[in-house]
Amino acid sequence: MPSPLPPKAERLDAFMARANAHYYASKPLLSDFITAPEISQVFGELLGAWAATVWQNMGCPAQVILAEAGPGRGTLMADALRLITRCAPDFARALDVHLIETSPLMQQAQKQALAPYVQPTWRDRIEDLPSGPLILLGNEFLDALPIRQFAQTPSGWHERYVMDGAFHLVPCDAPTLSDGRKLEPDTIVELCEPALEVARYLGQRFAAQPGVALFIDYGHHSTLTGDSLQALRHARPAHPLEAAGEADLTAHVDFTAFGATAQQAGANVYGAETQGAFLRTLGLMERTEQLATRATTEEAAILRSATHRLAAPEKMGHLFRVMALTSPGLPSPPGFMKGADV
Numbered sequence: 001m002p003s004p005l006p007p008k009a010e011r012l013d014a015f016m017a018r019a020n021a022h023y024y025a026s027k028p029l030l031s032d033f034i035t036a037p038e039i040s041q042v043f044g045e046l047l048g049a050w051a052a053t054v055w056q057n058m059g060c061p062a063q064v065i066l067a068e069a070g071p072g073r074g075t076l077m078a079d080a081l082r083l084i085t086r087c088a089p090d091f092a093r094a095l096d097v098h099l100i101e102t103s104p105l106m107q108q109a110q111k112q113a114l115a116p117y118v119q120p121t122w123r124d125r126i127e128d129l130p131s132g133p134l135i136l137l138g139n140e141f142l143d144a145l146p147i148r149q150f151a152q153t154p155s156g157w158h159e160r161y162v163m164d165g166a167f168h169l170v171p172c173d174a175p176t177l178s179d180g181r182k183l184e185p186d187t188i189v190e191l192c193e194p195a196l197e198v199a200r201y202l203g204q205r206f207a208a209q210p211g212v213a214l215f216i217d218y219g220h221h222s223t224l225t226g227d228s229l230q231a232l233r234h235a236r237p238a239h240p241l242e243a244a245g246e247a248d249l250t251a252h253v254d255f256t257a258f259g260a261t262a263q264q265a266g267a268n269v270y271g272a273e274t275q276g277a278f279l280r281t282l283g284l285m286e287r288t289e290q291l292a293t294r295a296t297t298e299e300a301a302i303l304r305s306a307t308h309r310l311a312a313p314e315k316m317g318h319l320f321r322v323m324a325l326t327s328p329g330l331p332s333p334p335g336f337m338k339g340a341d342v
Contacts, residue, residue: 009163013146022245037076040306044079046282052088061133069100070141074113081117134211143250145194188227203265206327213325219253228252267325270336276317278335
């Protein structure tokens with residue numbers, strides 16, 4: 001039942017932001033989960049080739065910002081830069097690499113990973129990136145941004161707050177949604193305001209200066225409602241309200257809302273494609289076999305198993321979605337068979 005606002009209650013997004021800030025600043029690097037770049041080097045290599053093609057589509061500007069939001073250990077960017085340095089030296093010389101990262105622990109790991117290639121610049125927010133042509137990568141970045149949750153009950157709309165490890169429903173106005181979801185009784189509606197702010201900023205930026213952004217995350221491209229908040233602690237699912245700051249909190253990305261907001265702000269939007277289809281189009285299978293032919297039998301089996309994990313529908317292939325935002329007038333980015341989809 002709805003309850004009055006407890007004196008020390010936090011809105012869910014404030015709780016999630018505080019908990020994740022502590023988690024990423026204090027926990028062993030990515031100890032509770034594994035991301036696509038850690039599964040296979042091919043993932044980062046394909047995104048490096050993708051970025052090189054995008055740079056060519058932008059007219060090969062003499063200077064371009066290559067940025068990554070949520071760069072983890074730096075594995076994705078290191079794999080991308082290794083390929084770029086070898087296969088696209090003109091692009092490599094044009095690069096100004098920036099990482100969106102606030103954790104000193106993660107920054108140190110990223111510095112070591114990228115040392116053979118560049119000395120990156122760290123930024124707290126995407127909005128802090130300098131002006132100029134931009135190519136932005138974001139793998140599993142949006143899912144960690146804090147969400148708000150709303151519930152429609154027989155007595156009206158309520159927002160979820162957190163106190164003492166439990167949810168409290170507090171009366172509120174109906175949430176404002178721009179993505180067409182139906183507001184039905186007895187369901188949870190999620191709203192990720194920071195993600196929409198990123199989409200709005202990039203849409204406005206790309207309308208004024210050349211840029212392309214690629215986001216890969218688990219989520220949905222529909223009008224779904226429901227509670228998707230989840231936690232991993234010690235590499236196992238946990239209750240999201242227990243042991244704040246000791247678990248990784250995430251929620252499914254609403255790509256429909258994200259894309260609609262970016263488009264309204266001025267960007268062209270492509271996707272959301274499934275990760276499996278996107279990576280296959282970029283040459284996932286071909287690059288895997290190329291590496292496998294040079295590897296031992298055991299190494300080749302590991303490479304093929306990793307590729308299966310990335311692309312198979314029952315693995316990450318369908319759960320993860322891919323969306324690109326571009327400046328109007330730029331060609332369709334690699335990996336997207338259709339035109340602007342949102």
